[in-house]
Amino acid sequence: MSNNDRPSVDELNSASEPLSRLDKALMSPISRRKMMTVLGLTGLSLMTGAKLSYASSTALTTNMKLKKTDPLDVTDVNANFDLIDQEFSRRAVTPDFYKVDTDPDDTLAVQAAFDSGLTVVFTRNYYVKSVEMKGDTQTINFNGYWLIGVTGSGDSAADKDAILKITGIYLELYDIKINGQFNRNYRAAIHWYSRPNFPQAGFINIYGMYIRDILVGIQYGAWLDDPSPHDAPQSENYLYGFRCRSLQNCIISNQPNGFLKISGSTIDCHQREWVFQAGNPFSIPDSTLITCKIGQISVEDSELLKVEYLEGCGLLGRNLVVSNCVMEMPCTWVKAEGDVTLDVVHGGFMGGNSGLPMFQVVSGSTGSLRIQNVRMSRSAGVGDYLTNYIISGLGNAPNYHVSIARCDLGEWAPYYIALSKERSRVFVQDTHFTYTAGGSMQSQTIHDKKDYVNLIASVDTTGENMATSANTANKSGWVWTNVYGAGAVYFRKTTSNIPSGYASAIEIVATGESFITSQPFTVTPNALAVFRMKAKRIGGGGHAGIKLLWFKANGTASATTETYLFGTVDIDVNWTDLMVTAAIPGDAAYAKIKLTAEVGSLFATGMAFSTVVDSNYHNSFINELNRSLDVAGEGFILKAPNGTRYKVTVDNSGTLAAAPY
Numbered sequence: 001m002s003n004n005d006r007p008s009v010d011e012l013n014s015a016s017e018p019l020s021r022l023d024k025a026l027m028s029p030i031s032r033r034k035m036m037t038v039l040g041l042t043g044l045s046l047m048t049g050a051k052l053s054y055a056s057s058t059a060l061t062t063n064m065k066l067k068k069t070d071p072l073d074v075t076d077v078n079a080n081f082d083l084i085d086q087e088f089s090r091r092a093v094t095p096d097f098y099k100v101d102t103d104p105d106d107t108l109a110v111q112a113a114f115d116s117g118l119t120v121v122f123t124r125n126y127y128v129k130s131v132e133m134k135g136d137t138q139t140i141n142f143n144g145y146w147l148i149g150v151t152g153s154g155d156s157a158a159d160k161d162a163i164l165k166i167t168g169i170y171l172e173l174y175d176i177k178i179n180g181q182f183n184r185n186y187r188a189a190i191h192w193y194s195r196p197n198f199p200q201a202g203f204i205n206i207y208g209m210y211i212r213d214i215l216v217g218i219q220y221g222a223w224l225d226d227p228s229p230h231d232a233p234q235s236e237n238y239l240y241g242f243r244c245r246s247l248q249n250c251i252i253s254n255q256p257n258g259f260l261k262i263s264g265s266t267i268d269c270h271q272r273e274w275v276f277q278a279g280n281p282f283s284i285p286d287s288t289l290i291t292c293k294i295g296q297i298s299v300e301d302s303e304l305l306k307v308e309y310l311e312g313c314g315l316l317g318r319n320l321v322v323s324n325c326v327m328e329m330p331c332t333w334v335k336a337e338g339d340v341t342l343d344v345v346h347g348g349f350m351g352g353n354s355g356l357p358m359f360q361v362v363s364g365s366t367g368s369l370r371i372q373n374v375r376m377s378r379s380a381g382v383g384d385y386l387t388n389y390i391i392s393g394l395g396n397a398p399n400y401h402v403s404i405a406r407c408d409l410g411e412w413a414p415y416y417i418a419l420s421k422e423r424s425r426v427f428v429q430d431t432h433f434t435y436t437a438g439g440s441m442q443s444q445t446i447h448d449k450k451d452y453v454n455l456i457a458s459v460d461t462t463g464e465n466m467a468t469s470a471n472t473a474n475k476s477g478w479v480w481t482n483v484y485g486a487g488a489v490y491f492r493k494t495t496s497n498i499p500s501g502y503a504s505a506i507e508i509v510a511t512g513e514s515f516i517t518s519q520p521f522t523v524t525p526n527a528l529a530v531f532r533m534k535a536k537r538i539g540g541g542g543h544a545g546i547k548l549l550w551f552k553a554n555g556t557a558s559a560t561t562e563t564y565l566f567g568t569v570d571i572d573v574n575w576t577d578l579m580v581t582a583a584i585p586g587d588a589a590y591a592k593i594k595l596t597a598e599v600g601s602l603f604a605t606g607m608a609f610s611t612v613v614d615s616n617y618h619n620s621f622i623n624e625l626n627r628s629l630d631v632a633g634e635g636f637i638l639k640a641p642n643g644t645r646y647k648v649t650v651d652n653s654g655t656l657a658a659a660p661y
Contacts, residue, residue: 105127167195244267326346547596563582
């Protein structure tokens, strides 16, 4: 506009438009520099020192309202603008404090607001490539609005890192909302990490966070492909009220010395709207709620949901703690690589008999899985118990251990705690199994106390009292039966092929199929018991293994003739700890152990059979004493101080006799 085209002073005085724009500017947090832009020609006139007559003017009262001055003086106006700047510098700024145009890329304005060190309050949705919260002791409130990522394929690697980076310290962050818009250029919605040579990204409280429509939600620490993550005490960080939608991986941690605590959240891993995207990159097998490679993540008072897919898993990694939460997922709950704790969890394993374990121990893992106070529930009428194993993978993780304590597992029968050859590595305490079998509800309690009386204490379970001669003669109450085959067939005590810590073992050799049976021992009807042993084999056909034979009080076979315990699938060529739960039939008063070898050798030692309920334990011990005396020739075994074993019997006149055994 030329000078000749400029309006006259009278025209400016009579115009209402500049004053209206001025009033509007004063109502929003905007700097004096930007105010001049809003004022347009009036501002230019004022800056030249002109005096204008207004019906109302711009002097400020103490409560930031305008008072009238006439004529309007540029010094007065500028002084009032300075007051506005000072006032808002004491309050809060919005990104629009640094930008008034309508360019859809708000990156510079948002970053300037974050860098101001002032309290920042969003007043609309902001579209950014990548912005970073790197302040110290700063409050930022998204105020219900979104931060929306717009990085394109041609933008820098820094812009593709994450929509929002959190690297500051002592931050108070409110209502963070990130929308990835299915943008595949980003590695994550939020990258929360510590910068070398700066304070750690710690002592941060986040109150409310919602992330949607992006593959990775929060990357805590370094990226998983970083060969040497920066070691910083990235801790004292709390996230309250985290929600997510359409995320493949909700949280990933790879921060040495890093700790993140999450509470009051709903962590949901689901493909949802990704299915409508062309070339959908969402990988269900790679989907996880929480992955922790390095660091520790704790979740409390929250829900963990992955309710549709059998693939993927809920928690992956190590140093994970979940307490007082609800977990619902049909896939494997945990793939453990290290220490994992679940305490006070109510959930449902909804995958049915998919074959998936509830907990998978990754090969080579060290540490322990602690499952305590967990309650599993199923809807009525969903069918019989699951045949998936609760724990799997211990065979390839010799330095990993599992404990299950004070749980109510309403999905499984106790026979499916773990494979027999892995069960001894799972210590179960006071855990209840309620399940449907044969159309009726069953309830059992498992308690692996080590001090229960061994119900087969009267049986030579280690070969200690057997002869070492390689023949088929009866030895210490064990009797040989040949099914087929001849030649070098025998059983005996061996002291050369034994596991560490044992002085002897029983060795059975068969060219065809042969078995030995122990002398009978008393049991408690209807009790649930645990059978433990150590075993190995050399060769061995499909019939090789261990069974329990059941007998009624009159010596005839029980209606349940036998119970299979372990077979060649369980018994390794190296010494293996075996453990399995077995139900004692309701009509059984006695049992025998049956050890079978087929086309090879079977070695067994350290056998123990104990009930898992205190009342059964006491009853079994008393019954063992009584029943060992109620048949002529039967008795119980006592060891003298010099180590000699004596068999104690009683005759019909009540006279006790002891003979060497």
